[in-house]
Amino acid sequence: MNTIHKFILPMKEESTITMPFGARIIKGENQEGFVAIWAIINTAAPSVDRHFRLYKTGQEIKETPEKLVFIGRADIHVGMDIGMHIFELI
Numbered sequence: 001m002n003t004i005h006k007f008i009l010p011m012k013e014e015s016t017i018t019m020p021f022g023a024r025i026i027k028g029e030n031q032e033g034f035v036a037i038w039a040i041i042n043t044a045a046p047s048v049d050r051h052f053r054l055y056k057t058g059q060e061i062k063e064t065p066e067k068l069v070f071i072g073r074a075d076i077h078v079g080m081d082i083g084m085h086i087f088e089l090i
Contacts, residue, residue: 001043009035009086011076014053020045028072028086035074035084051089056082063089 004026007017011034023039030036035054053068055061061068068087076082 002040003043004038005041006031007037007039009037009052009054011035012054014051014089016049016051018047018049021048023050025071025088028074030074030076030084033076035076035086037071037086053087053089054084055087056084 005019005023007019009015009017017037019039020041020043022045023041025037025039028035028037037052052071053063067090069090071086071088074084074086076084
């Protein structure tokens with residue numbers, strides 16, 4: 001069965017999220033203070049690890065742009081407003 005599922009990314013630069021194989025990420029943004037991504041998933045597919053990176057506005061980007069897929073942007077407030085840009089590492 002195909003559904004839309006939400007995944008919460010930890011508030012750290014790089015993270016690994018387990019999701020069904022073939023999941024198609026459709027959006028990433030702030031939701032109630034968390035960085036969230038939504039994906040269309042097949043609930044019967046085997047699980048795989050996918051890797052994500054959060055970059056702040058103005059932060060040096062370590063990877064080559066070809067290895068990053070932009071997913072979205074989240075404004076997070078932790079003492080001050082921080083714009084977090086959400087990428088998947090490929």
